[in-house]
Amino acid sequence: MSTRETRQPHSQHGLSIPQLFIVAGLILLRTLNALCTGRTFFxxxxxxxxxxxxxxxxxxxxSGAWLTWEWQxxxxxxxxxxxxxxxxxxxxxxxxxxxxxxxxxxxxxxxxxxxxxxxxxxxxxxxxxxxxxxxxxxxxxxxxxxxxxxxxxxxxxxxxxxxxxxxxxxxxxxxxxxxxxxxxxxxxxxxxxxxxxxxxxxxxxxxxxxxxxxxxxxxxxxxxxxxxxxxxxxxxxxxxxxxxxxxxxxxxxxxxxxxxxxxxxxxxxxxxxxxxxxxxxxxxxxxxxxxxxxxxxxxxxxxxxxxxxxxxxxxxxxxxxxxxxxxxxxxxxxxxxxxxxxxxxxxxxxxxxxxxxxxxxxxxxxxxxxxxxxxxxxxxxxxxxxxxxxSAAPGRQPSQGRTALLAGLIFVNLIIATYLSLFHVSAPISVMHFLRHEYERIHPGRLSLHPEHPVLNHHHNLAQSSPVDSSNGTDELFALFLTPCHATPWRSHLVYPSLRARALTCEPPLHTAPGSAERESYMGETKRFFDGFGSSDQWGVNFLAGEMWPLVTGGDQPKIAGRGGEVPRYIVGFESIEGALTGFFDSADMGVKLKRVWRGWNGLFSDDERKEGYLVVWDTGVYRE
Known part of the structure; x- marks a missing residue:
């Protein structure tokens, strides 16, 4: 096979008219490409x-941006x-x-x-x-x-x-x-x-x-x-x-x-x-x-x-x-x-x-x-x-079989590209749009990108039996993500600084030595929550009860304990965690009554069993709009 091929006349500098059309076509193609792949998470x-x-x-x-440990x-x-x-x-x-x-x-x-x-x-x-x-x-x-x-x-x-x-x-x-x-x-x-x-x-x-x-x-x-x-x-x-x-x-x-x-x-x-x-x-x-x-x-x-x-x-x-x-x-x-x-x-x-x-x-x-x-x-x-x-040699017609094969190859590529860019793992993007639009509906007066005062991380105990009024100026914990860490975008899609959210983390064991027993036994927050996933009926419950909403005693009445931590308006997770959530909240006496308000299909397959099934948003019912 020779690399020497017939060349068309060309100028040394600049682009010809056909080349300009190709550049314009590429710009349109990649713009469409960007808008399509923007619907899915990789x-x-x-x-x-x-x-x-x-x-x-x-x-x-x-602004509420999440800077991971690599940036720190x-x-x-x-x-x-x-x-x-x-x-x-x-x-x-x-x-x-x-x-x-x-x-x-x-x-x-x-x-x-x-x-x-x-x-x-x-x-x-x-x-x-x-x-x-x-x-x-x-x-x-x-x-x-x-x-x-x-x-x-x-x-x-x-x-x-x-x-x-x-x-x-x-x-x-x-x-x-x-x-x-x-x-x-x-x-x-x-x-x-x-x-x-x-x-x-x-x-x-x-x-x-x-x-x-x-x-x-x-x-x-x-x-x-x-x-x-x-x-x-x-x-x-x-x-x-x-x-x-x-x-x-x-x-x-x-x-x-x-x-x-x-x-x-x-x-x-x-x-x-x-x-x-x-x-x-x-x-x-x-x-x-x-x-x-x-x-x-x-x-x-x-x-x-x-x-x-x-x-x-x-x-x-x-x-x-x-x-x-x-x-x-x-x-x-x-x-x-x-x-x-x-x-x-x-x-x-x-x-x-x-x-x-x-x-x-x-x-x-x-x-x-x-x-x-x-x-x-x-x-x-x-x-x-x-x-x-x-392609055929000069003066010959291309083989019909190979022409059909080329058409089939293009068709297969289009099917793969369409599925990957529009449907595969699309729920993590869709859920961020849902949450942002919900925030716009519920809090239309808090949509500034430049708040006059810093957005603080409030730690109010919202584990109350009666609904919480969110119109008192307090920035509520709007969403809690109980998904594997970094399973969705963050501030680039939530946008608003006052839209407070929390997610499970997976920081590496920076404090441990390579090969040490401490590193081998280390479990990040995500691993602790999903510990026993698929092999135990109680997985997740211990994490929710011991870390997310632990029992705390009152200062005046030390014998009376209540659940600490913030209860969010919405909990986001894949449908496999619903059993752990209901198992915990049914016995926690926190006034939480989970209700599905959104779910999104996440594709035909997943490389992580923890991400299989629909992505779901539950309303906890503790907030009054």
Whole structure:
């Protein structure tokens, strides 16, 4: 299979009219993509490592944002949430001078981060296409196929418009790879222009190195991708042709790497200084907690082959055969009909995938998101085999069987993307809308994003037999989430600072030593509540009676005990906890009479038995509207 394909005439600068239509189409597509995936929940980091710190940065410490332990211990770079904080602050400023209902303002703020992320997803699509054109030629079938695979991949649809740091890392990585001067991996016999071309390559190198530096600062594991690119460029292991990197060129590379890396480090340092209030270096803290303290395994361990047996499959989905063929072909087989630069570029891209997966496979805690930055590269590698399989040679008609197969593949991808983006785990998003709208209905006078006074954490004993009047100015505990920790978004969807809510936590055992008995026996709040789930009829009751609403004695009458803690207006949980709730409240004499007021379907399957079934909201009946 040759990589040399017929190229269409093109201009060196700017976009042609058809290309502008494609860009406009991608913008519309990813905007729709963002609005669709905004209806479903994937993983907590989409909110708690991006939107919650962004909300805190934009609206202040009294905004009710939930900052997890990673932010308290400065493990994360502030660059990612700062992007959304700027959008929040700008939108708030604009809407403050326009006549805008609080409910409409809240809805717009919920959607806004998705639209920002949609722009980043468009950039990822465009840079994948641009790099494919650099490798295969402008207008080539393989370049068009790379764009088609990117657009049709259900995983890209599911994740590219989500506000993960991995999504930003993916965009930064493919952009940096596009700007990387791949001529450095070519042959000295290949002409690459005179002085103007050299100046253009130097500018391109600087952009590439700066974007790579930001990606590494954002996610330190990104260094494995760039370590591979640099190592192959310098050693030229298995590459064709004579090395064009002279001592002078090598010195320029070192100089630019230091300068661009320093620029990225300075930007990150200033951002973190402004966010945390002092100079700090999050990658160091990240390495300390994940390597020295070995805390990552607290959130799960996977087999060494996870990325090989499941990760790549989930990333590429129906395009897996083409990705595997491309990966093998460009890493092992000689590339016929290609220039040294083309062949060596494709081989290096294949090596980045192989080496990064090999290194990350040695780490106990694995998630598909961690190899997400490799997906655009896999799309580029898959493109030639995809193009040759589904398109005919010049002058021939495509096979009807393969045309039907292509139509079937597109249909399957659309079904997967539609289900994942609209229905799978949609209840955690829907319930936040329900609670926010209920708060707007019950408390229409408390919908300010900037309360005059701090929103305090009240600890009034609301375990009373008579209904509580919520019109006395006290900020009630509006919702209690008895779900596995971080099973829903938080302030980015609740919006209003005065809407007080509480949820179970799952802080890791920061105070324990790796491998100690204390760490082995440690149980976070979520584990304590769900202890015995599925094997005991009494699971959850002891936690509710001993921790959530414990018996407390009165000061004047020490022999008389009552239930302490706050009773919320609403309790949120999956339907499997209803037995524990009724078992506790029936005997607690707290005046609570649970009534289902909302339930949401949560998809066809779940990877956590505690999240199976409907998500339910119960009214406790202790509040009078």
């Amino acid at each position: 993983q907590p980091d989409e909110y708690f490592q991006a939107l919650e710190p962004a909300w805190n940065l934009a609206f202040g410490p009294n 211990y400065r493990l994360r770079s502030s660059l990612h949430p700062a992007l959304f904080a700027l959008a929040y602050a700008a939108a708030d400023k604009v809407m403050s001078v326009l006549p805008c209902l609080p409910s409409l303002k809240a809805s717009l703020l919920v959607i806004l981060p998705k639209l920002v992320q949609a722009c980043l997803a468009v950039l990822a699509d465009l840079y994948t296409w641009k790099l494919a054109e650099k490798v295969y030629g402008k207008g080539s079938r393989s370049a068009w196929s790379a764009l088609c695979v990117t657009v049709l991949n259900p995983w890209q649809w599911y994740c590219s418009a989500r506000t993960f740091s991995n999504s930003l890392e993916m965009t930064l990585t493919i952009a940096a790879l596009n700007y990387w001067p791949w001529e450095l991996l070519g042959d000295t016999s290949e002409a690459h222009g005179g002085s103007p071309a050299r100046r253009e390559r130097l500018a391109s190198l600087r952009v590439s190195l700066f974007l790579a530096a930001i990606a590494v600062l954002l996610r330190p594991t990104n260094v494995f991708i760039w370590g591979t690119v640099v190592m192959v460029a310098l050693t030229r292991l298995t590459l064709r042709g004579k090395n064009p990197i002279t001592l002078r060129v090598a010195m320029v590379l070192v100089r630019e790497a230091v300068l661009c890396g320093s620029a990225g480090l300075a930007l990150s340092g200033v951002s973190d200084r402004l966010y945390f209030g002092e100079w700090t270096f999050p990658p160091y803290h990240w390495l300390h907690f994940n390597l020295n303290q070995d805390l990552a395994v607290f959130y799960g361990e996977m087999a060494w082959h996870y990325y090989l047996s499941q990760g790549i499959t989930q990333l590429t989905m129906t395009f897996l055969p083409f990705a595997l063929v491309g990966l093998y072909r460009f890493a092992v087989s000689p590339t016929s009909g290609a220039t040294a630069t083309q062949s060596n570029t494709l081989r290096t891209l294949a090596y980045t995938v192989i080496s990064t997966i090999a290194v990350l496979s040695a780490v106990s805690h694995k998630e598909v998101r961690f190899i997400y930055p490799l997906l655009p590269t896999l799309h580029i590698l898959a493109a030639p085999s995809f193009a040759s399989f589904f």
